[in-house]
Amino acid sequence: MKRAVFAFAIVAALFTSCKTEKEKTTEEETVVTEEEMAMTDEKPDYAGFGMDEADLPEGLNVGDTAPNITMTTDDNKKMKLADLYAEQPVVVIFYRAYWCPACEKHLSEFAEKAKDIEAKGVKLVAITPETYDNVDKTKKGTGANFTIISDTDGEIMKAFDVDYKVTESYQAMIGDKLNASVAETNATGKAVLPVPATYIIDTNGKIVYRQFNPDYKQRASVQEILDNVPASN
Missing domain, CATH: 3.40.30.10 (Glutaredoxin)
Incomplete structure (x- = not known):
């Protein structure tokens, strides 16, 4: 029984770790996308022209x-x-x-x-x-x-x-x-x-x-x- 509980704990830890890493990657991708959008939406330098x-x-x-x-x-x-x-x-x-x-x-x-x-x-x-x-x-x-x-x-x-x-x-x-x-x-x-x-x-x-x-x-x-x-x- 203890072995089964121990094995379950390991699987749960691995799942949590993968989920955390996935969320981190998604957040990083979101940040990059927002930066790219900011660059795309940058308005011309009207005063400079x-x-x-x-x-x-x-x-x-x-x-x-x-x-x-x-x-x-x-x-x-x-x-x-x-x-x-x-x-x-x-x-x-x-x-x-x-x-x-x-x-x-x-x-x-x-x-x-x-x-x-x-x-x-x-x-x-x-x-x-x-x-x-x-x-x-x-x-x-x-x-x-x-x-x-x-x-x-x-x-x-x-x-x-x-x-x-x-x-x-x-x-x-x-x-x-x-x-x-x-x-x-x-x-x-x-x-x-x-x-x-x-x-x-x-x-x-x-x-x-x-x-x-x-x-x-x-x-x-x-x-x-x-x-x-x-x-x-």
Whole structure:
């Protein structure tokens, strides 16, 4: 009888030990998962990008209809976005200005691959708040030979909901580090910038791809765009 009781006690001890170890492992796994979730949910450094959290743009989404906008070219001609996508899919890229090193690098990559994109029957259009005089600086600095539109009144950025007022501290930083004035660079004379977003619009006027990130260093790659361009009619 004593042997039976002793054996039962050993089994019970082993069971309790295994259970305790399992609970410990589960708790550790829970902690790791919560840490990973915290990292995943970490919000962008809006202040570091010159954005006021009280008025953040959200951008248009996949499935939305492209806004009915009219663009003014550098030779003062009017061009409707709808007329462009009626003939072929359109890739719309927003960039900040010639003074932005990340924009210059990004547009330089597109300049090298623009023919590959347009060879798929796609129209490539870059939109910026800077004046056309400053667009010329961008073209010279990047070699861009595709269409670049100055958003002379800021309405294009508003229509795509990518525009935001630049904080004074960020304007000061641009002045100190890049020797440029956001407001004086822009056609509107206002310190407004776009989130450097990218949209692909199909021939029905629907947005089929979106890259939207307040972090101006994160952009859609040429390959991502090539992978998401729809077939033209």
